[in-house]
Amino acid sequence: xxxxxxxxxxxxxxxxxxxxxxxxxxxxxxxxxxxxxxxxxxxxxxxxxxxxxxxxxxxxxxxxxxxxxxxxxxxxxxxxxxxxxxxxxxxxxxxxxxxxxxxxxxxxxxxxxxxxxxxxxxxxxxxxxxxxxxxxxxxxxxxxxxxxxxxxxxxxxxxxxxxxxxxxxxxxxxxxxxxxxxxxxxxxxx
Amino acid sequence: xxxxxxxxxxxxxxxxxxxxxxxxxxxxxxxxxxxxxxxxxxxxxxxxxxxxxxxxxxxxxxxxxxxxxxxxxxxxxxxxxxxxxxxxxxxxxxxxxxxxxxxxxxxxxxxxxxxxxxxxxxxxxxxxxxxxxxxxxxxxxxxxxxxxxxxxxxxxxxxxxxxxxxxxxxxxxxxxxxxxxxxxxxx
Numbered sequence: 394x395x396x397x398x399x400x401x402x403x404x405x406x407x408x409x410x411x412x413x414x415x416x417x418x419x420x421x422x423x424x425x426x427x428x429x430x431x432x433x434x435x436x437x438x439x440x441x442x443x444x445x446x447x448x449x450x451x452x453x454x455x456x457x458x459x460x461x462x463x464x465x466x467x468x469x470x471x472x473x474x475x476x477x478x479x480x481x482x483x484x485x486x487x488x489x490x491x492x493x494x495x496x497x498x499x500x501x502x503x504x505x506x507x508x509x510x511x512x513x514x515x516x517x518x519x520x521x522x523x524x525x526x527x528x529x530x531x532x533x534x535x536x537x538x539x540x541x542x543x544x545x546x547x548x549x550x551x552x553x554x555x556x557x558x559x560x561x562x563x564x565x566x567x568x569x570x571x572x573x574x575x576x577x578x579x580x581x582x583x
Numbered sequence: 584x585x586x587x588x589x590x591x592x593x594x595x596x597x598x599x600x601x602x603x604x605x606x607x608x609x610x611x612x613x614x615x616x617x618x619x620x621x622x623x624x625x626x627x628x629x630x631x632x633x634x635x636x637x638x639x640x641x642x643x644x645x646x647x648x649x650x651x652x653x654x655x656x657x658x659x660x661x662x663x664x665x666x667x668x669x670x671x672x673x674x675x676x677x678x679x680x681x682x683x684x685x686x687x688x689x690x691x692x693x694x695x696x697x698x699x700x701x702x703x704x705x706x707x708x709x710x711x712x713x714x715x716x717x718x719x720x721x722x723x724x725x726x727x728x729x730x731x732x733x734x735x736x737x738x739x740x741x742x743x744x745x746x747x748x749x750x751x752x753x754x755x756x757x758x759x760x761x762x763x764x765x766x767x768x769x770x
Contacts, residue, residue: 517630566625
């Protein structure tokens with residue numbers, strides 16, 4: 394079944410073909426994960442929300458117009474679902490902002506500990522980025538998408554995508570080297 | 584080029600997204616500028632951390648499996664080839680036809696090996712019952728008695744004849760029953 398295009402996968406999934414829907418999920422999972430992570434950050438319910446997205450996708454497949462791009466249609470569902478999850482649970486869940494930079498449990502070698510610390514810092518810095526920058530950056534790194542693919546999925550001009558990514562990195566680098574930078578610009582408010 | 588202009592090119596440089604001339608310009612500059620060299624090292628470190636974050640993403644196949652399970656789309660996998668027939672045959676033979684044919688074989692063997700004793704005990708039992716039980720039971724016992732006697736007479740005491748008869752009945756019942764159960768299992 395490899396090599397089938399989106400329209401064929403959608404048609405087969407609508408006929409109840411489990412294998413076709415599995416392929417559809419596997420193809421778009423990195424993009425959906427990136428979109429959900431862009432809204433929710435490193436919360437522990439990200440995986441559940443990603444699954445919820447695909448369940449919504451399955452139930453709405455008959456409403457998908459074949460002239461539209463499947464990835465951008467799924468992206469919109471993913472972003473909306475993540476925003477709903479954010480609104481539903483923002484008080485009940487640990488957010489990146491609440492994350493303590495304490496030493497991870499168990500003794501670790503110095504280098505490993507430092508890397509873990511850097512990763513946790515990076516999550517905090519990402520949460521302080523402008524939402525548009527963060528969503529594009531997540532698609533680039535977590536979603537493993539090219540600039541052209543991001544442009545298509547998010548409906549942004551190619552130049553804008555490049556510019557957002559470069560600016561996002563410049564801001565992250567600034568926060569890394571000047572830890573106080575961007576502290577008052579927390580924008581994880583979808 | 585000044586340092587702040589060069590630094591603007593670093594994000595694209597670490598991704599390999601610059602033209603050959605821009606790349607050369609960046610590399611020339613950082614060789615002679617320790618401050619920009621350090622800044623470029625920071626961008627490289629950031630690039631590494633951003634790439635490492637992918638490790639936290641679960642495998643796509645795992646997500647697909649969970650979603651399919653939650654949607655109830657998972658179908659029972661059946662073994663292929665010869666192995667596929669075995670469970671169906673077991674299901675077919677362990678049902679009603681198995682019980683009927685098993686009972687027939689058991690009754691046949693019993694009558695063949697303890698024929699005389701069985702006949703006499705059935706007769707005695709029947710005679711006793713004649714006095715006490717309703718007419719239907721009486722008729723049934725008489726029919727069994729007549730059947731065993733007539734079998735004995737017609738076969739001239741050859742035991743293989745009733746055995747073959749029982750086996751024939753067993754095969755007919757078993758095949759019809761199995762066919763019906765297989766149809767049910769297949770559906």
